Amino acid sequence: MQMYCDFCQVNLCISCTGKHISDDYDKHKVVPVQQRKSTLIYPKCIAHQTKSCKYYCEECDISVCSLCSIISDTHKGHTISTLSDVYNAKKEVIENDTEALENIISPTYEEVATDIETQIANLDEEYEKLTTTVTEHGEDCHRVISNIVDKMKVEIEELKIKHKNILKEHLDEIKQIQYRIEQTLLNLYRIEDSKEVFLTMEYIPQTEEFSRLPPKVQVSLPRFSLKTIDTDQFCTLFGYLTPLYNTTEENGYKLKKPVTLSRNFLEEPNLITTINTGYDNLRCVTCFEEEEIWTIASDVSDLKCFSIQGSLIKSIKIKSVESPYDIAVTNVGDLVYSDWGTSTIYKVTNEQIEEVIRFQDWTPLQLCVTSSGDLLVTLYSDDQTQSKVARYSGSIEKQTIQFDDEGKPLYSGNTIMKYITENRNLDICVADCGAEAVVVVNQTGKLRFRYTGHSSTAKCAPFEPYGITTDSQSHILTSDCNNHCIHILDQNGVFLCYIDNCDLKNPYGIYVDKRDNLFVAEYYSGDVKKIKYVK
Template identity: 55%
Template sequence: MDPRSSTQDVHRCDLCKTAIAQSYCDFCHVNLCKPCLREHISDEYETHKIVRFQDRKSTLIYPKCKLHTPKTCELQCKNCDNIFVCSSCTASEQHRGHIFVEVLEVYEAKKEVIEKDAEKLQNLISPKYEEIALELDNQITNLDGGYEKLTSEISNQGEQWHREIDIIINKMKTEIGEIKEKYKDLLQKHFEEIKQIQCLIDKTLLDMSEIKKSREVTPTIEYSSKIREFSKLPYKVKVPLATFIPHLIDREQLESLFGQMTPLSSATEESVWSINQPNTSVRELLDKPELVATIKTGYGSVLNVTCLNEDKIWTSGLTKEMKCFNINGSLHQTNTIKSGELPRDLAIDSYGNLLYIDDTLNTVNKIKNGQTNKLIRVKIWVPVNVCVTSADNLLVTMYRNFIAQSKVVRYSGSSEKQTIQFDDESKPLYSENKEMKYISENRNHDICVADCRASAVVVVNQDGKLRWRYTGHLAVANIKTFKPFGITTDSQSRILTADRNNNCIHILDQNGQFLRHIDNCLNDPWGLCVDNNDNLFVCECYNGNVKKIKYSK
């Protein structure tokens, strides 16, 4: 056997096929020995990249400039939608005065994002889907046994009765079969959906693996994270078994007294799977919250904050500009409202797009890829605050001019799906004025509104039924009138609201019970949000700062 064809053989020169390779062309992907090196680069040296053999495949492949061949593009123009440019492009009239960023910097940042996303998909999201699939598989496996036992119980009861009730027994057995098949079909359908998503995750991980190995700049920079998409876990479906309740024999009421199954028309039991709140992870409150960072926004007054991801936040104040900051406090991006007015409130949708309210045009708008699009336009009513739900719907608080009324409206896309305005006694749920009414959806789908004028947090369920009101707690140090402004919820279904009068944050459980408060030397706390790790961000209205606070373990 020729040792050069063996997998244990050393790497040989691709030109002469005999000598050991000491060099490598990172552009042509060719092994080279020293004698063949000159021959390989004889056409034009600049078209090759020769490195030591042990350093092969270490050179980044930059995109070629379409205007200045054969130059490569090592920069991106921030003013031109981050298009690739070469050094000659930067000196051209087209890019005069523009801001440029090194492609290598963007490339390395994206590689870090891909690495984190791959780790999260592989270690957190994919195992969770495996857990869901396993539970569904176990339910499907145990379904026959459970219903066989139920059928046996009915048969044993039937043997004690006379022949004239056989028709009733057969009828109920048929009902059992229909219920079993319905629930089995439901579980099987959900199981198949979960397996499809698992296949998509596996494919995504494979694509990420290829990108991580690749030295191509363009696919790496164009990588778009799917973490938000896969993090929206499906409902946990658990099918309850019907039960048979026997009765004493009464010939005059055979059919009604033979027994009944419960539930006969019950829907499946549903609960929400969560990545951020796994069954084994409970984040308890810290005895003493910690101030992690203070971000100076440059606003005279900062009113709103929302988390883009674990590394960035969007903010707005009493200017037409909306600013995105890195957690280290550096300005990452700025967007300006088209109308030139002030953004009333901010939110982030499940795809990472920025939403804002323009109350001069009565619109809710979305900024995607630098373009502003109108999502919702309201007539007569004026939108005030907005949040995005777990189902990617929008909840918007609004008031009506000239007639003192306030309400919450749920939108799916631009379609109005639900209006929440009155309680069961037809009394208004919210104070009837145009002041801020920040809104947030809790993990149990409750809708939480901080009603400043009413000095209350008003919580209704997803059907709009009043659950409870919270009007403050004596444990708060200054014991001034409770004035809630910003409101948000965390992974443990706790509700946090900013009490501007008392310069603190109230923390409540999902049933409205006061747990504790955070002060941390806060001044005029206003807008709030929490990230996926339950870090709290607080707008200090009049000094223009946003404080990051760790309050749970």
């Protein structure tokens, strides 16, 4: 085979080339086989069938053809980039992820698996030594302690089985992750070999997820403590086995070398578009499928949905005369909102409103939908002295988070808003404005850290976080309303940078969509701003 069609992705001999391109010459891209993959395959424009989409609208986040980018009112005034530049940037992300997974992350998991397998292989020998020690001591005690020896042998065997099961379970987890990495690599190889823009554009980086190594399970070997034999008290003095216990050590495994993340912050975040909601005191913004932007505000009893172009799609009147406190979108596109006037969480399906949870002695504040479909809600007690976070599956409470390991309250006890979100690592992040802190706990409710702001001479007002959200790289973003900026932290609470341009004024509720576009609700102006802050 001497020739290759980049469009059809097939090899051709010289004699077949003419026949291959005869039906539609302009469509095919026949090149010498050594030059294959040299031609990008652009998607066809839906509106202009004869045109290929070689451009990209930043505001609408879609591919467009040259006619759409010039004459279409839909994209008028929008930032248009060449699709090849966006494609090349995405390819770079894929290459970085492939390199990290193949040369750093995957080998690290291989070492972890080998270490656990070695521990399992050595268990019989170690436990045999323990059994021998017990047996020899039992023989010294003769018949009097034979029953105790037999009992202890059984106990040792049970401990060995339990020990082995713990390690095997951990090994299974490691191998499952290894399998996922292998599948991801296969997918990356397939994308790298393909020129389908759709496959490349749909790729979501997974290096950060795999870079978060699992806790290291360490299981201690039981020890046999000898006791001097006393005929009258041989049962108690014979000896005992230390209990089998295992611990999990966060960050017990280390990557062979640091992984360079695929996505970096822009030096200057870009304001993509501004949507005026017509609200005063705009409080919340959330999205569904990057097309529907839902908002709520203080002192109004309706929920507004806007398109990315800024047109009002629909408005839903809620049952209560009070304004809703917060709103979220479920994984299937239903709305849920908290009504502090009735102490109730409602769900909206096809514009029909139904009650989901009604609280007694507590009032719901903010809420979010987790990756598993659960609902996290911040609440304050009716006597306004306590606050907590509760997790619900439907109307069933599954978890309550209120105190730290010392029994001290995790959150301020006042009624000031406490926006909440779940991070990609399943941490639960609360912007506790009343405490002037971002409070982050892990999925079991154990306190991980508090972030109380970053020292800056340019930020004069006290740090009072309102909205909070996370992105695909597990960064935590929180709005600093009085300082007119957004703080960006890493998943461990380390300050990374501010977003303080884009003419931000009193940012309140914030939301990051699946493509890491940031939506900011400005409280007084009623504007929702879409901001691009990562490459």
